[in-house]
Amino acid sequence: MYAENIMDHFNSPRNSGEVKDPDIKHKEFNPFCGDQIELTVKLRNGKEIQEIKFQGKGCSISQASASMLTEIVKNKNIEEVKKLTKEDILDLLNIPIGPVRMKCALLALDTLQNGIKIYEQYTKKK
Amino acid sequence: MYAENIMDHFNSPRNSGEVKDPDIKHKEFNPFCGDQIELTVKLRNGKEIQEIKFQGKGCSISQASASMLTEIVKNKNIEEVKKLTKEDILDLLNIPIGPVRMKCALLALDTLQNGIKIYEQYTKKK
């Protein structure tokens, strides 16, 4: 619990802030504890994550996992990102997460994947 | 349980029927099991039970206790009758009565005592 890497990401979050003219901008929150994550993403060719930043508040798990997630998805194809699972996030965090804090741990991934879904629906419509 | 005396009163109820021109006529029932007792009473000087009869249907306990009650209250002063208690009825029945069947056992006494109460209110008003 509270391994060095989590405290490190929490205290010095990577990719904090907002991307300019984002293709994807999506915010989710975890009503039980008030964690919030807003992701802004710039795509390359509508397919690859060129730039990603997050803003948020909440507990160390939700914020550290957001910081870690932004690091690993950069330059990834969104098809790959859509396939990321709970297990991938837990591997990143590398500490045991109980069912209650799972919501915190997965908030960033949910935000990203739902943001992609909305983006795809929106672009398909057009 | 089901001592001879109860079966005797149940199979050959005493004072079954209806008194003519009664001073008291009151009916109660036990909603859980549908026991019914209607008592008709003729008073002597408005004070003493001269004649009492009952009509009813229901289980052996409710009907036998009504039959037994009519026997012991005859010629009693209504003040005395008002003082009769649960224990007096249980003594008459002389078998163990659990909490559920208590309602059956006491139905006749309740009917009589409530009938007297109504009679008294009615005559006081006049």
Next chain:
Amino acid sequence: MLIDEIRNDFPILKRKVNGKPLVYLDNAATSQKPKQVIDAIKNFYETQNANIHRGIHQLSEESTEAFERSREKVAKFISAKPEQIIFTKNTTESINTIAYGYGLKNIKKGDEILTTVMEHHSNFLPWQLVKKHTGATLKIADITDDGLLKMNHLEKLATKKTKLVAVTQVSNVLGTINPVKEISEIAQKNNSLFLVDGAQAAPHMPVDVKKTGCDFYAFSSHKMLGPTGIGVLYIKDPDKVDPFLVGGGTIKEVYTDKEAVWHDSPWKFEGGTPDVSGVIGFGATVDYLNKIGMEKIRKHEEEITKYALDKLLKIKNITIYGPMDHRLRGAVIAFNIGGIHPHDVAAILDSEGIAVRPGHACCKPLMSRLDILAMCRASFYIYNTKNEADVLVSGLEKVNKIFKR
């Protein structure tokens, strides 16, 4: 599993009543509990007890996990999804949840609710309440003289105005198993929602809400070897129903100046601290039932019902209600003997250690229909034996003797 092994799991079956071995035939009122269930509850209180959901500490995480695992087991037990399973305190609360949360909102004057004359008060009074508050019409399908639902009557009463059809799957007096699949088709044809009261079905036979095609299904843990205080409400489409008991746990957001934002199902329906120990005990109950197998339970009960019906029919002055074909009924046998009051019958049986239930069984409309005030009901479960049916028969012969019939 052999019946002796099963009986061995139920501590209370070792009890004597009035000096005689307990013969428990009041299962339609409530069932007994195996030690596996009693121990699950005890163990929860001794090692895990905590409030669920909003906790971060170890006990709360363990409790939450065990609680939600129970929900998954119950969902699987009736072929539903966890988010369609709401824990209530009993079937009565489950049905009221629909009456208030769906009925009062969606049913209007001119609409109709269709039910039957064999319903338990818990599946009757809620609809009278909806009728009273909305001005809707309540239609009541009749039964045949041998206690089957008159399907042509029900079909005639069902119209396009019927907003809801509410029918018991198994009658708790007649034992009748109603053709819920057929009724579901009638309901669908009219675009009516269909509520099934499964209180007497879920304990005794396999239930599949998808195959049944119902919108709501209600039942109680205590009638199926589980703890008291736990009911289940299946809702096919939880968005159709408003939160009913509102309070802690039902919301995402609360404001002082505008309406709350409700949580998702099932949480929006589970206001306040649930009966955590009961739900966990009920999870252990579902495990136990699955271990025996619902098919096997039904088969055992069919056999014992056939056996008991055959024997009981030979008793002098007996009237048995409901269909005589054991394949059409559950293991509930209601009867009267001559003019003897059911209380007297039950009391004499009690003196022989036999527990049956006398009264109206919360079915006053059915009592009126059968033109009786009350009856005696013997109801069997997986731990009952043919020998116990024999004890019942001897007890009833004794009743006749005492009353000189």
Next chain:
Amino acid sequence: MLIDEIRNDFPILKRKVNGKPLVYLDNAATSQKPKQVIDAIKNFYETQNANIHRGIHQLSEESTEAFERSREKVAKFISAKPEQIIFTKNTTESINTIAYGYGLKNIKKGDEILTTVMEHHSNFLPWQLVKKHTGATLKIADITDDGLLKMNHLEKLATKKTKLVAVTQVSNVLGTINPVKEISEIAQKNNSLFLVDGAQAAPHMPVDVKKTGCDFYAFSSHKMLGPTGIGVLYIKDPDKVDPFLVGGGTIKEVYTDKEAVWHDSPWKFEGGTPDVSGVIGFGATVDYLNKIGMEKIRKHEEEITKYALDKLLKIKNITIYGPMDHRLRGAVIAFNIGGIHPHDVAAILDSEGIAVRPGHACCKPLMSRLDILAMCRASFYIYNTKNEADVLVSGLEKVNKIFKR
């Protein structure tokens, strides 16, 4: 009774969490259970279990008697009469019973409901529901900066139009003990009914509904050493309230062509099979509390609260909510540390074996009023020791260290 003896009655207190002895400080969420209560439930299932009321057989008579004896004990515990005591599943259901059974019927557009900003959602959402369905106004009394109810504000908000005043006796976040007697007098002056949410009071101090002068009083067994799944609703005058959950047990007569005749209180309110084992377990709980004595429980908690407040106030970056005078508060201490999220605080404490609760504690209006999203709450009970308060303090120091504050 010595505290060691008391602790010995609670099997779970022997448990280790993350290798450390369990320090259970989540009592405001739910309490632990003594073996006397656990055994009462087990014993009921093993020897007496039956459905109550309508049974004639031995088990049913025994169950009924034990059930009603529990009701008498609970009545006496708060100085009420048995027919004023209704068993529900939790405080939330108790309060909803009044919202639906009294509020929806008697409160009209133009009427007012008066509550406070420190209420638990369970004593807030039901009144928002009544407001929504009736068009009544919901007025909310504020608190002072040190977490006391602003009595002059409440008094100003109370008018002749106020049909109901609904206030918690003890706040589950601030710990504040509200002056319910005074509020009752304000309510009486305006002819308003008065509902007290006793969920955090009944477990921790003597309660006398007559002296309090309230019309309704609601509380939960699970927060006072008793089983989950049991709530209590005291109604001073049960005739004022309509039956709410309707079904088996609530009626005297049912007809197919006219309205039912309701049973007397408490039965008209207890639809369906109650949690018999839970009620009987709660009877044993009341015995247990009486054996210790509610005065003594209050005294113990006052001492531990004073001790803990003193120590906690010395922790760097801590903010403690609610009044600082231990005589004005229950044993609930809510706090935040620096900018550290309550989940992180709770998780680090958990790794030390300490159970506290982070979050909004179902008090979102209060969170908004305090301008926070969440807090951590440590809450004590009769089995907690000063030493455990010390362990909490060390845990919080560790939190500061990990977060480098």
